[in-house]
Amino acid sequence: MIRRIRTVLALPWAYQVFFNVIGAPQRSRILVRDYIRAKPGDRILDIGCGPGTILPFLPESEYLGFDASPEYIGLAQRRFPSANFMCERVSQYTLPHREYFDIVLALGIVHHLGDSEALQLFQIAHSALKQGGKLVTLDGVWTNEQSRPARYLLARDRGQFVRSQEQYLNLASQVFATVNASIRHDLLRIPYTHIILECIREQGSSPKVNESPEASRSPDQ
Numbered sequence: 063m064i065r066r067i068r069t070v071l072a073l074p075w076a077y078q079v080f081f082n083v084i085g086a087p088q089r090s091r092i093l094v095r096d097y098i099r100a101k102p103g104d105r106i107l108d109i110g111c112g113p114g115t116i117l118p119f120l121p122e123s124e125y126l127g128f129d130a131s132p133e134y135i136g137l138a139q140r141r142f143p144s145a146n147f148m149c150e151r152v153s154q155y156t157l158p159h160r161e162y163f164d165i166v167l168a169l170g171i172v173h174h175l176g177d178s179e180a181l182q183l184f185q186i187a188h189s190a191l192k193q194g195g196k197l198v199t200l201d202g203v204w205t206n207e208q209s210r211p212a213r214y215l216l217a218r219d220r221g222q223f224v225r226s227q228e229q230y231l232n233l234a235s236q237v238f239a240t241v242n243a244s245i246r247h248d249l250l251r252i253p254y255t256h257i258i259l260e261c262i263r264e265q266g267s268s269p270k271v272n273e274s275p276e277a278s279r280s281p282d283q
């Protein structure tokens with residue numbers, strides 16, 4: 063049954079319906095208000111943007127989203143013709159502009175990536191951000207205090223790399239010097255535990271590990 067739901071969720075319209083039923087619009091409002099805190103005119107890069115899920119909740123901004131799914135990107139382009147979308151995997155992505163974005167988002171994607179591609183995501187985000195800019199990630203997380211139903215649903219998530227707080231922090235802090243983590247059990251109508259990371263690109267900071275070739279190209283390449 064759960065496997066069939068996961069297959070159906072690959073369809074963009076089904077993802078949108080599921081998104082609304084589980085209360086994800088409220089999740090998006092909380093994320094934007096309390097963690098993303100974008101200002102009008104901000105430049106935003108959305109990694110693993112899906113069908114542009116977060117866009118209706120953001121203030122007017124210069125937005126670029128990319129995702130590995132052509133179906134999700136197709137729907138996003140039809141829904142939001144004035145925003146920019148690309149179909150690309152994290153591991154293949156070539157950053158168009160370094161130190162250009164005020165905010166990078168990676169909502170619901172890190173737990174889909176193995177450690178090597180997840181590390182690439184953090185490196186892309188670090189290269190993309192202006193100094194003082196912020197990466198916000200949101201993922202399912204294992205904790206000691208979560209309910210059994212939450213553990214049950216997490217174990218059946220489409221993402222095969224749900225991690226503990228320590229494991230997420232270990233990845234992010236290989237690239238970002240400043241990482242704040244928040245655990246939330248209340249973002250959805252279903253039992254589910256999220257971790258939100260706010261990773262700051264400090265003034266004058268370079269990544270703590272080497273940037274990927276994709277991320278280190280100059281804007282004109």
Ligand SMILES: C[S@@+](CC[C@H](N)C(=O)[O-])C[C@H]1O[C@@H](n2cnc3c(N)ncnc32)[C@H](O)[C@@H]1O
Binds near residue numbers: 110115152
């Ligand atoms: C749970 S969805 C989240 C979508 C959207 N950010 C949201 O909050 O609703 C995870 C997204 O990550 C994308 N994804 C998974 N692996 C990816 C990869 N290696 N590169 C780029 N996108 C990927 C999937 O296609 C999917 O749209």
